[in-house]
Amino acid sequence: MRYSKEHKQETHARIIKKASVRLREKGAHGIGVADLMKEAGLTHGGFYAHFDSREALVIEAFAYAMDRSIEHWRKLADETPPEKRLSTIVDSYVSTVHRDDPGRGCAVTALGAEIARESAKTHKAFAAKLEQLIDVMADQIPDVPRKTARRQAMGTLATMMGTLVMSRVAGSGELSDEILASGREAALGRAEATKPTAKKARVKVN
Amino acid sequence: MRYSKEHKQETHARIIKKASVRLREKGAHGIGVADLMKEAGLTHGGFYAHFDSREALVIEAFAYAMDRSIEHWRKLADETPPEKRLSTIVDSYVSTVHRDDPGRGCAVTALGAEIARESAKTHKAFAAKLEQLIDVMADQIPDVPRKTARRQAMGTLATMMGTLVMSRVAGSGELSDEILASGREAALGRAEATKPTAKKARVKVN
DNA sequence: TGTACATCAGTGAACGCGCGTTCACTGATGTAC
DNA sequence: TGTACATCAGTGAACGCGCGTTCACTGATGTAC
Numbered sequence A, B: 001m002r003y004s005k006e007h008k009q010e011t012h013a014r015i016i017k018k019a020s021v022r023l024r025e026k027g028a029h030g031i032g033v034a035d036l037m038k039e040a041g042l043t044h045g046g047f048y049a050h051f052d053s054r055e056a057l058v059i060e061a062f063a064y065a066m067d068r069s070i071e072h073w074r075k076l077a078d079e080t081p082p083e084k085r086l087s088t089i090v091d092s093y094v095s096t097v098h099r100d101d102p103g104r105g106c107a108v109t110a111l112g113a114e115i116a117r118e119s120a121k122t123h124k125a126f127a128a129k130l131e132q133l134i135d136v137m138a139d140q141i142p143d144v145p146r147k148t149a150r151r152q153a154m155g156t157l158a159t160m161m162g163t164l165v166m167s168r169v170a171g172s173g174e175l176s177d178e179i180l181a182s183g184r185e186a187a188l189g190r191a192e193a194t195k196p197t198a199k200k201a202r203v204k205v206n
Numbered sequence C, D: 001t002g003t004a005c006a007t008c009a010g011t012g013a014a015c016g017c018g019c020g021t022t023c024a025c026t027g028a029t030g031t032a033c
Helices: A007-026 A035-040 A046-049 A054-078 A082-093 A108-113 A121-137 A146-169 A173-192 A194-203 B007-025 B033-039 B042-049 B052-076 B082-093 B109-117 B121-140 B146-169 B174-193 B196-205
Strands: none
Touching: A007 A035, A007 A054, A007 A108, A035 A146, A046 A082, A046 B109, A054 A082, A054 A108, A054 A121, A082 A121, A082 A173, A108 A121, A108 A146, A108 B109, A108 B146, A121 A146, A146 B109, A146 B121, A146 B146, A146 B174, A173 B033, A173 B121, A173 B146, A194 B121, B007 B033, B007 B052, B007 B109, B033 B042, B033 B052, B042 B082, B052 B082, B052 B109, B052 B121, B082 B109, B082 B174, B109 B121, B121 B146, B146 B174
16 A cells, blocks of 8 residues: 555545535535645545545535534533533533634534535434434433433524524624624523523413 | 516516525525526526626525515514414424425525625625514514513524524434424523513522 | 507527546555565 | 565546526517607
């Protein structure tokens, strides 16, 4: 063999890493194979030594992005006392930093609607990673049955993601900041509201 | 003049109407000018008698879709007693019918992430319509100051939109249905929680 | 009312361009002796 | 250790195709007389 196995793997990983950033920034169809390879310091011809097709790269790059999110959330949770874990994740997600840097942010908000229209293969891969994301979120909700935690996690995630999409649509002015603030409040308010004591209080008024 | 002014306007409207469906279904870049014209029963050459560019059509078609949403929400609200208006809108939005028919659904969930990457012109048009959507939503929240209503509206909208995006990413199986149920609960739970009495109860536990 | 002309929405061929993919080739490095 | 050979990651030209846009033309209908 000309190059060591590691060499090829390293190149492969580099392509995916750079692509995962640019695809989140520009959309699943917003950047071409040639430019993606250039990002990795290569020419376009070598692409097919690493991937069967452009679509295969999109799938791998997406999975990579989702794995980084999952990893990031787990790390945030590890560094935070249990009762503050959820709010720490929400605060880091629903932020101007995240809004203004989609390339290193959540792949669901950046690519979700587009991927939902792709081939069944791409779609399936995306759905599997979303399920993992829900699980990590549910892990941060203590003192309730798993089913409740998952339900809670889905609701909170939906608020977080919807907030980010809306804030990006709104640009980066006053309205956008207002949306972020409202979304943060909505996500955390509900999180608070379903803690055991809070839940009791909420039930009282329904 | 060959045709009456009305004739051209009718054709123009027909192109936009059909395009607004197909663009929501296939994405802002998912269908070409020729196919869009075919949808309207025309050939592609005539396109530029109606629009300066493809982008101009996307902007008009998007605005049309948003206007239909706004109209639909207002109509739903008119037909519903005040205290049930918000939940009626949420129920119709966070539904399998909406999830499975993006072409006739909310343009923000279908195109939001994509449009956020477009030219400033497109982006601005989108942002203006989003603001209107927030206003309509805020109109359905009675008994609180306008500012609170708007904040509440943004949070609820974020949950609704995030839920729909997530459910579409999840496909149309069990997970997807679970996401819809959780999102509906999250959106409505919060709406309840911020009614005057509920708000008081929630403050108590914070 | 009937006829000649002007208008312009709509047609369909053609354009230039960018994209995903293919392919013959290169040359640095691992392997065999 | 040194040399000849084999491998294959990476190169860059070329391909076919679809797309947005342009343009010369058409022909149905409104208008002028």
